[in-house]
Amino acid sequence: MSVTAGAPFRRGAPSFLSWIPTGRGTTLTIFIVKRLLWMIPVLFFVIVITFVLMHLAPGSPWDREGRQLSPQVVENLNIKYGLDKPLWQQFLIYVWGVIHFDFGDSLRQPGQHVSDLILVSWPYTFTLGAVTFILLVPIGIGLGVIAALRQNSLVDYTALGLATAAASTPNFVVGIFLIIIFALGMNKLTGGTFYFPTGGMPSPFNPFQVELIMPVITLGALPTAYIARLTRSSTLDTLRQDFVRTAWAKGLKARLVVIRHVLKNSLIPVVTALGPTFAFLITGSFITETLFSIPGIGRTFVSSIAARDYTVILGTTILFALLIALVNLVVDVLYVFIDPRVRLTE
Amino acid sequence: MATAIGLAHQVDWDVPEQTGLWKDAWVRFRRNRLAVAGLVVIVVMIVLALGARLPATPGGLWKILHLTNEPFLQDVTNSYATPSLQHPLGTDILGRDQLSRILYGASISLTIGIVVQFLILGIGGSIGMAAGYFGGWIDNLLMRFTDIMYAFPDLLLVLVFVAAFGPSFWSIFIALGLVYWVGLARLVRGQVLSIKEKEYVEAAIMTGTSPLKLIVKHLVPNSLGPVIVTLTFGIPAAIFTEAALSFLGIGIRPPEPSWGVMIEDGYAGIFADPRQVIFPGIAVALTMLSFTFVGDGLRDALDPRMRR
Numbered sequence: 059m060s061v062t063a064g065a066p067f068r069r070g071a072p073s074f075l076s077w078i079p080t081g082r083g084t085t086l087t088i089f090i091v092k093r094l095l096w097m098i099p100v101l102f103f104v105i106v107i108t109f110v111l112m113h114l115a116p117g118s119p120w121d122r123e124g125r126q127l128s129p130q131v132v133e134n135l136n137i138k139y140g141l142d143k144p145l146w147q148q149f150l151i152y153v154w155g156v157i158h159f160d161f162g163d164s165l166r167q168p169g170q171h172v173s174d175l176i177l178v179s180w181p182y183t184f185t186l187g188a189v190t191f192i193l194l195v196p197i198g199i200g201l202g203v204i205a206a207l208r209q210n211s212l213v214d215y216t217a218l219g220l221a222t223a224a225a226s227t228p229n230f231v232v233g234i235f236l237i238i239i240f241a242l243g244m245n246k247l248t249g250g251t252f253y254f255p256t257g258g259m260p261s262p263f264n265p266f267q268v269e270l271i272m273p274v275i276t277l278g279a280l281p282t283a284y285i286a287r288l289t290r291s292s293t294l295d296t297l298r299q300d301f302v303r304t305a306w307a308k309g310l311k312a313r314l315v316v317i318r319h320v321l322k323n324s325l326i327p328v329v330t331a332l333g334p335t336f337a338f339l340i341t342g343s344f345i346t347e348t349l350f351s352i353p354g355i356g357r358t359f360v361s362s363i364a365a366r367d368y369t370v371i372l373g374t375t376i377l378f379a380l381l382i383a384l385v386n387l388v389v390d391v392l393y394v395f396i397d398p399r400v401r402l403t404e
Numbered sequence: 405m406a407t408a409i410g411l412a413h414q415v416d417w418d419v420p421e422q423t424g425l426w427k428d429a430w431v432r433f434r435r436n437r438l439a440v441a442g443l444v445v446i447v448v449m450i451v452l453a454l455g456a457r458l459p460a461t462p463g464g465l466w467k468i469l470h471l472t473n474e475p476f477l478q479d480v481t482n483s484y485a486t487p488s489l490q491h492p493l494g495t496d497i498l499g500r501d502q503l504s505r506i507l508y509g510a511s512i513s514l515t516i517g518i519v520v521q522f523l524i525l526g527i528g529g530s531i532g533m534a535a536g537y538f539g540g541w542i543d544n545l546l547m548r549f550t551d552i553m554y555a556f557p558d559l560l561l562v563l564v565f566v567a568a569f570g571p572s573f574w575s576i577f578i579a580l581g582l583v584y585w586v587g588l589a590r591l592v593r594g595q596v597l598s599i600k601e602k603e604y605v606e607a608a609i610m611t612g613t614s615p616l617k618l619i620v621k622h623l624v625p626n627s628l629g630p631v632i633v634t635l636t637f638g639i640p641a642a643i644f645t646e647a648a649l650s651f652l653g654i655g656i657r658p659p660e661p662s663w664g665v666m667i668e669d670g671y672a673g674i675f676a677d678p679r680q681v682i683f684p685g686i687a688v689a690l691t692m693l694s695f696t697f698v699g700d701g702l703r704d705a706l707d708p709r710m711r712r
Binding site: 340382 | 551552555556557558559560563564565567568569570640644647648651652653654667671674675678681682685688689692693695696697
């Protein structure tokens with residue numbers, strides 16, 4: 059009896075049918091195009107929901123603490139920014155602008171286009187998010203795999219305990235505790251010669267600045283813990299599979315078993331988690347940037363909510379929704395390449 | 405046939421003691437020490453929070469028993485006091501007693517965390533149930549709507565909702581309900597779809613069971629486990645969101661001492677007195693951790709694959 063190597067069913071259609079476009083490439087293209095088209099109604103409804111909610115809100119962008127603007131001034135401002143028109147007209151004008159990549163002017167920062175505000179604050183958020191992401195994925199996966207390989211050992215309990223604690227401590231608490239320990243405490247301990255700075259981000263493009271250390275830990279603690287927990291449980295699942303036992307039984311080296319048989323399979327669910335992780339990073343940036351006074355998009359969004367700067371809120375919300383939709387699409391496409399068992403059905 | 409019955413009589417069947425799903429789950433839950441510890445912390449917190457609010461006087465029962473002070477009583481001559489018998493956790497910048505404020509904050513966090521889950525269950529449960537049960541265009545419509553809601557990051561949508569309703573306890577409450585139902589709706593729909601395929605449901609339909617009875621007798625009890633677990637994990641998420649909103653200055657407003665508000669206040673004066681953030685910070689983290697442990701315990705206890 060002989061066993062053929064490889065899976066015979068992986069082969070495609072017989073060669074005489076090869077002119078029919080049934081390849082994975084075609085399916086994938088159709089899938090991507092469909093998903094990109096689906097983004098249009100999603101973004102449209104994101105605009106509708108945000109627009110309606112913002113205009114339902116009590117108060118207006120012209121409210122000031124203390125001295126109020128005179129009614130005449132308010133009226134003129136409304137006319138200037140088109141807020142005097144009926145809501146549906148404002149909405150159509152806004153959507154027409156968005157189609158032309160015109161997100162309007164900020165209501166609270168006179169003379170500033172929303173797109174300019176976003177372009178100025180984007181590099182801060184991008185640097186912070188990118189550094190965090192690049193660190194959190196390998197650390198999270200590494201912790202998870204090590205914990206799973208040494209299940210029920212001290213290493214496992216420590217990693218799991220840390221991950222559970224990090225996953226259920228709010229990021230602003232993590233950030234504040236870091237400030238207390240590494241800024242206040244170290245300042246006192248070393249007599250003011252060494253401590254981490256508590257805020258700001260002097261250069262938006264430099265990923266190696268000391269100012270980034272605490273914000274990156276604050277932003278990354280929760281998603282790292284999430285990835286670690288997920289990797290651990292999926293690695294444990296894989297370790298119990300028959301093919302892993304076979305690999306051990308064949309006398310494969312431990313390194314080969316872990317890398318070729320276990321990791322390859324247990325990382326598949328982790329890839330799906332990258333979408334939510336990205337969303338975490340965005341909402342985490344609201345808090346982290348506010349906490350450490352980083353002038354990024356998250357902070358811009360939070361302060362524009364408080365100031366009722368409708369156009370900035372809408373612009374940033376559309377940006378966030380678009381980013382998340384794109385990342386989810388990339389993750390879904392990656393998934394097809396990583397796991398050959400997955401078939402695109404949509 | 406007769407021999408089979410005869411055989412059955414001869415074999416000494418090792419019948420395990422009959423236990424129901426819930427009793428079984430409770431036994432397994434109790435074995436998880438962390439989950440039990442979490443449950444104990446939560447129960448203690450609920451009692452403390454109730455005592456801080458229940459005779460609706462400032463300070464509640466604990467003030468009447470002279471265990472704590474009043475949460476709103478200012479004494480600016482005694483600001484940033486170090487912990488003492490009078491003020492076990494010290495005082496804040498306005499000389500208000502921190503312990504009584506943290507207990508008051510517990511009532512806000514726990515109410516929002518737990519009670520919102522019923523709103524989420526109502527919205528998410530009925531949407532998921534309707535989508536899964538009716539299928540067809542209703543399913544399509546509801547799930548596309550769910551997809552759109554999914555395009556928003558949670559906190560972003562909550563922020564927009566709270567901005568729309570104005571900052572208050574109730575607007576946070578409603579905003580959380582209107583945002584966090586999405587995950588539950590998807591779960592319930594999946595559960596209903598898989599249960600619908602089961603033979604016993606087919607049998608029930610075949611024997612002419614009414615849709616209402618089908619839902620109440622079969623769909624609800626069989627999808628209850630995962631729903632309870634999801635809702636339990638929703639509690640720390642809701643507590644976190646409320647605290648984050650208040651911390652960002654968009655949630656509950658002072659003088660009402662929610663934990664988020666206390667952390668925001670304390671953060672402003674962190675260089676003067678770090679204790680102002682340490683205590684409410686520990687309170688939030690401990691509460692969220694306890695609910696996570698209970699959720700982990702429930703998940704393991706209610707997972708039918710783990711049943712022996």
